Amino acid sequence: MIVADRKSLEEILEMVADCKKILIVGCKGCVTVCNVGGIKEVEILSSSLEIARKKAGNDIEIEMKTLERQCDNEYIEQLSETVNDYDAVVSMACGVGPQFLSEMYRDQKFFPALNTTFFGGATEHGVWEERCAGCGTCIIHKYDGLCPIARCAKSLLHGPCGGSSNSVCEISKDTECVWDLIVRKKMEQGRLEDLFIVNDFKDWRSARDGGPRRSIREELVQGNI
Amino acid sequence: MRLSYPADVKIIQVPCTGRVDIIHLLNAIKDGADGVYVAGCLEGECHYISGNLKARKKVEYVKKTLEEIGIEPERVAMYNLSSAQGARFAEIASEMVEIVRKLGPTPVINSAA
Structure with a gap:
């Protein structure tokens, strides 16, 4: 599978610094398997960003959605009715996701929340290694x-x-x-x-x-x- | 025993602390809790083998996240005690309330609330 790591909160906060309402989109593919971009991680990122912004006295409204995959247009299309309701969209997929999103929705801004690292597998719980x-x-x-x-x-x-x-x-x-x-x-x-x-x-x-x-x-x- | 413990503590019961997830702890802080602690069984005594050990790791994760945001990680804690230690339960509640009181109100401000 494709393995990724989440960017630091600081980096993601910087990306959405000017936004008041964002959407975080997860992916149920590889990044769910490597515990970095699935439903659970989307919730954690959302809550963490909200805490940080509330602390800064600058609330942010966050909605969440996790797609089957972000590397197939048929799933990306599921955002068509709501994608422009936000100041920006943060993708928790591998590098493919934000690109497919950017190509389909040309008026919206998409930010990557992950650093895509390699093709590999888990050698033990919590440890992934490159294989291909x-x-x-x-x-x-x-x-x-x-x-x-x-x-x-x-x-x-x-x-x-x-x-x-x-x-x-x-x-x-x-x-x-x-x-x-x-x-x-x-x-x-x-x-x-x-x-x-x-x-x-x-x-x-x-x-x-x-x-x-x-x-x-x-x-x-x-x-x- | 009729032990008293601070009224500031709101108890949420779970079947095992293994049920507590990172998101529950984060959401408590997000929604304005001044502190949150998990009271699990003694280490090595989990009925489900490792629920309390996993809970401790989740607490550690949340502490790190709060640190990254610039919030005192002491606002989140893990304690271990047995269901027979009523006195210890009251003691822990007072201890945690004392820690949080020293830290002051949460810096997470809920303007909508």
Whole structure:
């Protein structure tokens, strides 16, 4: 899923400093799963902002709505009748949400309440780690299901580098060396010789290096499925 | 026992402090409470295993949020006592009321109220 962190209250308060009435829109997708932008978090942000503004003697009226997703126009459309009733709209979705909202409702201001961080999963309750870099050409089968693009600081296709020490990457003691994991797994499976294979250069055009990306599924576009 | 405790305290009963959520504590402050505290069972004695431990973490979260806003985090607190400690209950109520009284009225002003 897409993982995000909430911006500080200070930053969000600054964004809505001139507003008297706002809407906070949550998303029931990834950000609900990573406990940062669902119904509950929308309520907490709303209450916190109201407390801060009441303390400042500058009340703010806040309404809340949590959409199924903010990355599909059919759900964004649900705001059409009310979206212009507010001075601004704060989106608690990943970076996609406020953009879809901005594109559909051109007269309204949209603020992001989250910092979108990475594609990953929860390794324990409250801890999320990056697992995918969305490079557009998956090669993890060559590395026994472990991704050196997302998880190696240098995205090495042939590793580890000299910065790997006791299974830890030199960039931080909290970052495990994925190449150490890859080598260990190959050894466990008796397939260490796989790593003697020299891989071709990676074609980065399918990643961000090729500019903004687009995915077209012809059968869906034609409405056959 | 006929113990008395300050009339300033309004009690909201819940089946377990695990039922108390961050939003309940925040909304109490938002709606003008000078302070709010959670009185849970003794640690290790929760009938539902960890309700009181979770409540403590939620109280900590709310304290941090209030700090971020510039409100004294002492206005929110967690206490642990058993249902057999009536005297302690009255003592805690007085203690909390005393803490809040020293802090003064809430800076959260409800103009509509």
